[in-house]
Amino acid sequence: MRIETPFGPAWAAVNEAGALTAFGFGEPKQETGFSAALGDQLTEFFSGKRAQFELPLAPKGSEFQKQVWAELSRIPRGESISYAELARRVGRPGAARAVGRANATNPIALIVPCHRVIGSTGKLTGYAYGMELKEKLLNWERTANR
DSSP states (O other): OEEEETTEEEEEEEOTTSOEEEEEESSOSSOBOOOHHHHHHHHHHHTTSOSSOOOOBOOOOOHHHHHHHHHHTTSOTTOOEEHHHHHHHTTOTTOHHHHHHHHHTOSBTTTSOGGGEEOTTSOOOOOTTOHHHHHHHHHHHHHHTO
16 A cells, blocks of 8 residues: 655555554555555544544564554654653663664554654654654654644
């Protein structure tokens, strides 16, 4: 599924059951399936009418990764937390590096908002789709919350 966003093209992979397995920015990497709900919710999100996605998700990963990804989905739009805080929230204080690795392997960007995790100093850190896009997404979300 190819999608146009205010931040450029994006793509999604949806399994046979209609659950989202991947979402990314740029040219499609594994575009499969279709989800009208995803299209509708992205439109609502980018118009500022939706703060949280309500879609069936089926990311592939370890139980630890899935625990981290579930916690990412609890970070409100327009807010950010550190890797250390994310580690604390998943019950693994001191495991900021492991949490960072799980964050970096999140297959469902934006919907599972890994871009909302920043360094302990408040500085932006890595993002699979580039630091410029991460900064734009965070700034847009902060503005959308006003």
